[in-house]
Amino acid sequence: MWSKRVKLGLAALLMTGVLAGCGQTENNNAGGNEETPKKEETYSGTIALAGSTALQPLAEEAANAFMEKYPDVSITVQGGGSGTGVNQVAAGAVQIGNSDVPAAEKLDDKSKASELVDHKVAGIAFAIVVNDDVNVDNLTTKQIQDIFNGKIKNWKEVGGPDEAIHVINRPASSGTRAAFEKTIMKDVKINDSIGTVQDSNGAVEQAISSTPGAVSYVAMSYLIGEKKNLKTVKIDGAEPTVENIRTEKYPFWSYEYMITKGEAKEEVRAFIDFVKSEEFAPTVKKMGYIPMTELE
Amino acid sequence: MQQMHTKRRNRWLEEYIGRTFAVICGWLIVLITVTMIIFLAVKGIQSFTDSGLSLSDMLLSAQWDPNGTPPKYGALIFIVGSMLVSLGALLISAPIALALAIFMNFIAPKWFVSLLKPVLELLVGIPSVVYGWLGVTILVPLMREWFGGSGFSLLAGIIVLSMMILPTITSIAADALANVPMAYMEASYGLGSTRWQAISRVIVPAAKAGIATGVVFGLARAFGEALAVQMVIGNTIKLPSGLDSPTATLTSVLTMDMANTINGTPWNNALWTLALILLLISFFFIAVIRLVGPRKEG
Numbered sequence: 001m002w003s004k005r006v007k008l009g010l011a012a013l014l015m016t017g018v019l020a021g022c023g024q025t026e027n028n029n030a031g032g033n034e035e036t037p038k039k040e041e042t043y044s045g046t047i048a049l050a051g052s053t054a055l056q057p058l059a060e061e062a063a064n065a066f067m068e069k070y071p072d073v074s075i076t077v078q079g080g081g082s083g084t085g086v087n088q089v090a091a092g093a094v095q096i097g098n099s100d101v102p103a104a105e106k107l108d109d110k111s112k113a114s115e116l117v118d119h120k121v122a123g124i125a126f127a128i129v130v131n132d133d134v135n136v137d138n139l140t141t142k143q144i145q146d147i148f149n150g151k152i153k154n155w156k157e158v159g160g161p162d163e164a165i166h167v168i169n170r171p172a173s174s175g176t177r178a179a180f181e182k183t184i185m186k187d188v189k190i191n192d193s194i195g196t197v198q199d200s201n202g203a204v205e206q207a208i209s210s211t212p213g214a215v216s217y218v219a220m221s222y223l224i225g226e227k228k229n230l231k232t233v234k235i236d237g238a239e240p241t242v243e244n245i246r247t248e249k250y251p252f253w254s255y256e257y258m259i260t261k262g263e264a265k266e267e268v269r270a271f272i273d274f275v276k277s278e279e280f281a282p283t284v285k286k287m288g289y290i291p292m293t294e295l296e
Numbered sequence: 297m298q299q300m301h302t303k304r305r306n307r308w309l310e311e312y313i314g315r316t317f318a319v320i321c322g323w324l325i326v327l328i329t330v331t332m333i334i335f336l337a338v339k340g341i342q343s344f345t346d347s348g349l350s351l352s353d354m355l356l357s358a359q360w361d362p363n364g365t366p367p368k369y370g371a372l373i374f375i376v377g378s379m380l381v382s383l384g385a386l387l388i389s390a391p392i393a394l395a396l397a398i399f400m401n402f403i404a405p406k407w408f409v410s411l412l413k414p415v416l417e418l419l420v421g422i423p424s425v426v427y428g429w430l431g432v433t434i435l436v437p438l439m440r441e442w443f444g445g446s447g448f449s450l451l452a453g454i455i456v457l458s459m460m461i462l463p464t465i466t467s468i469a470a471d472a473l474a475n476v477p478m479a480y481m482e483a484s485y486g487l488g489s490t491r492w493q494a495i496s497r498v499i500v501p502a503a504k505a506g507i508a509t510g511v512v513f514g515l516a517r518a519f520g521e522a523l524a525v526q527m528v529i530g531n532t533i534k535l536p537s538g539l540d541s542p543t544a545t546l547t548s549v550l551t552m553d554m555a556n557t558i559n560g561t562p563w564n565n566a567l568w569t570l571a572l573i574l575l576l577i578s579f580f581f582i583a584v585i586r587l588v589g590p591r592k593e594g
Contacts, residue, residue, distance in 0.1 A: 189364075192534070
């Protein structure tokens with residue numbers, strides 16, 4: 001009997017909590033509307049994003065900033081990988097699919113691809129990273145190709161210590177690896193039977209810093225802030241800066257895409273424009289991505 | 297009289313509602329399982345029906361190069377990797393588990409058993425990512441020190457897995473041993489056997505079926521485990537050349553690539569086929585459990 005009463009009490013408490021919560025959000029929304037009447041246009045609705053984990057942090061930051069500006073819009077951002085992004089947007093499950101590559105490169109069925117629209121929202125630079133004990137600070141594209149192809153097996157062959165090279169790759173389906181193959185490896189094949197494979201930027205980071213002689217590639221957005229403990233290597237003498245990317249001195253970078261299906265609704269378009277905008281650009285830069293304003 | 301009648305009717309109603317609910321739940325489970333199997337089968341055979349891959353290429357070729365021209369989808373490396381890592385884990389943990397089960401049932405003092413049991417239950421409950429994480433931070437560097445190379449290796453996967461399946465096998469084996477009637481033990485003592493003789497020649501053989509069930513359960517769990525193995529095995533696309541060499545398993549390649557491929561592409565279909573292979577292998581294990589399991593009791 002007692003336990004029944006307790007349960008009832010708990011249920012009642014929960015209910016009031018939920019109801020109170022509802023009331024509060026409504027109030028907030030109303031308040032928000034009153035505060036931003038000076039904006040000429042206002043947007044409402046819900047936008048769901050899913051896909052690329054490389055783009056996810058930026059998309060989340062953009063969603064928060066956008067929702068602050070337009071409190072009637074509610075945005076949810078999920079990861080899942082570029083494949084998930086393209087799948088979900090093609091199926092109409094989300095309004096925006098985040099991807100490291102254009103939709104057409106992922107989809108075999110071209111009729112499906114024609115429905116999808118790619119929007120370049122930012123650039124992302126990648127860096128070759130090595131373990132601390134590798135005192136090499138520059139590699140040529142040719143040397144990198146030979147390392148990942150398995151021709152160069154010891155750091156002394158590229159002016160480093162006499163130490164075996166340990167290659168860490170990303171899985172074949174990874175967007176970061178796709179960028180690496182496209183801009184650095186070009187026609188040379190990555191040798192998958194050497195070294196190991198780690199399936200996320202985080203796992204690569206962990207493996208690089210703990211494995212002597214290790215080399216891999218990660219997105220620059222993973223090298224800013226507190227994560228500076230990884231040692232980056234210049235490619236053909238160039239560092240991964242926006243300037244070097246714009247002047248084509250640094251090859252290892254790619255665009256990030258937000259993909260929509262067919263004609264996007266106005267709040268979706270407004271959100272994508274916001275990500276690319278001058279206004280949001282400083283945040284983009286701060287998070288280790290390259291704003292579109294600096295690329296075009 | 298009237299009151300008694302309604303009382304009886306109420307009870308009958310309650311019974312009836314309860315029974316209906318239970319039946320519906322039972323059918324729901326069956327339905328969910330069957331639909332999942334059908335879904336997986338439909339998806340899994342698309343590699344052969346839509347993408348034109350051949351079964352023998354898929355099962356017997358070690359060429360996995362989904363990005364290549366032409367792409368190749370040979371799953372042999374992963375099948376071998378999964379088998380080696382789970383059989384290896386079994387080789388380590390089955391003897392230890394059996395010893396532990398015997399110890400718990402016949403040798404350890406009561407207070408120690410009441411400590412050991414919750415500890416084993418706790419081990420089952422630890423999420424696999426924690427095992428993986430411990431493997432990466434402790435085991436992999438140790439492997440590197442002992443064998444050279446990167447430390448990510450088949451052996452690291454085997455050790456992590458054997459930790460994970462040890463409690464499963466132990467508890468099932470311990471239950472099986474506990475089910476052997478005490479009379480067997482007493483009878484063998486009566487014939488003048490030592491404790492060791494009684495345990496090794498009477499009790500363990502009598503509990504053979506139950507112990508075997510535990511071992512197959514452990515094997516099935518090891519085969520399906522993804523995350524912890526993926527974190528320490530290296531995921532290199534090649535057949536292992538030794539215990540210190542990295543390789544990949546069915547589950548590790550699935551978790552790494554599933555999210556980044558698109559529905560309907562040959563690559564995605566090939567991954568579904570890998571999932572189907574996993575399912576068929578667990579079917580096989582379940583069949584084995586059925587065969588060895590309930591044959592005799594005590």
